[in-house]
Amino acid sequence: MTSDAFEPAHPTSRLGTLALLQDLDVRLQQIDHRVAHLGDREARAGIDTQLTAWGSAMRALEGRIADLERQQRRHEDEVARIESKRAQNTERLYESHLTSPREAEALTAEADALGRRQIEIEDRILDLMEQLEPLNSERDALAARQSEATSRRQDLDAAIAIAEREAETERNGVLVEREALVASADPELISVYEQRRAVARGEPVVGRLIGTTCSACHLEVPSVDHERIAHLEPDKLAECPHCGALLVR
Ligand SMILES: [Zn+2]
Structure with a gap:
């Protein structure tokens, strides 16, 4: 007083x-x-601003990761196709009774070309994986920060709810006094x-x-x-x- x-x-x-x-x-x-002016309310608003910014950063990051992963999958599919082609090639080459010398030569040349192509694509896959690694780490770190902030936000929500309930009880007590006084x-x-x-x-x-x-x-x-x-x-x-x-x- x-x-x-x-x-x-x-x-x-x-x-x-x-x-x-x-x-x-x-x-x-x-x-x-x-x-109305609880400090926790201000703190919660600060976290909300932060979470919104992190949400946008996360969406951008996930977009870049998804794009690189798509490229990686495309290359891996191509490697799989090349490998299957090479396997067929080898099979035909060893079925020598079905293969003329000229055909064998052509098959060997094709096998060499396929092998070179495979190495080239596998290099690209390695390159993509190198690009993905730091982005994935960044995503994990951001996700950890988001989850920590979300949990802090929940704690603040709970504290605000308690303060509101206490204020409501106090308010009701004053109102009872007020009614008696008015009466x-x-x-x-x-x-x-x-x-x-x-x-x-x-x-x-x-x-x-x-x-x-x-x-x-x-x-x-x-x-x-x-x-x-x-x-x-x-x-x-x-x-x-x-x-x-x-x-x-
Ligand atoms: Zn006066």
């Missing part, structure tokens, strides 16, 4: 009730403000308070006169006003000449 908090000198006074009511409303505002108060006075509060934009509408100072605006009430207010009936409404707050005295 702040030093401005109202401590009822006369708990039964009509105006004193309004000051208590204002205290409760200030507490409700504070609870709402605290929940015990003069409805006309409550309606004056509510109307003023509705247009006050969170500024206090009730102030306690402490000596000659208004607790709502912390300014000194001029002695002529103070004199007049001091002589009013205790339940008569009086306003601070500076801020217009209803003065509890």
Whole structure:
């Protein structure tokens, strides 16, 4: 509680009730403000920004990897075709009774060409694998960072949910107090308070006169006003000449 908090000198006074009511409303505002500005919420938003950026980076990376893997598969398919062709070739070559010398020569030449082609493509496959290796490592590292951030985000979600539940409980407690206070108060006075509060934009509408100072605006009430207010009936409404707050005295 702040030093401005109202401590009822006369708990039964009509105006004193309004000051208590204002205290409760200030507490409700504070609870709402605290929940709206939880540090964990900011941290979670930071993680969301990070996750979005990492998501784009991951999509780009996976696109490059998929492209290289497609090229690799195409080359591997070609190697498989060459190998099968070479196997057929060898078979025919060894079935010598079916092969004329000229045909054997042609088959040998073809086998050599196929062998050279295979080496060339296998080199390309090795080259692609070398390109893929660092990209795959990068993808694994990024995935680990994403998963770690996602788990931190879940922890923050849980902490925010707990803080929200606690605030809700506290809020309900204040509301119960407020209802009891309103039920015990003069409805006309409550309606004056509510109307003023509705247009006050969170500024206090009730102030306690402490000596000659208004607790709502912390300014000194001029002695002529103070004199007049001091002589009013205790339940008569009086306003601070500076801020217009209803003065509890
Ligand atoms: Zn004032």
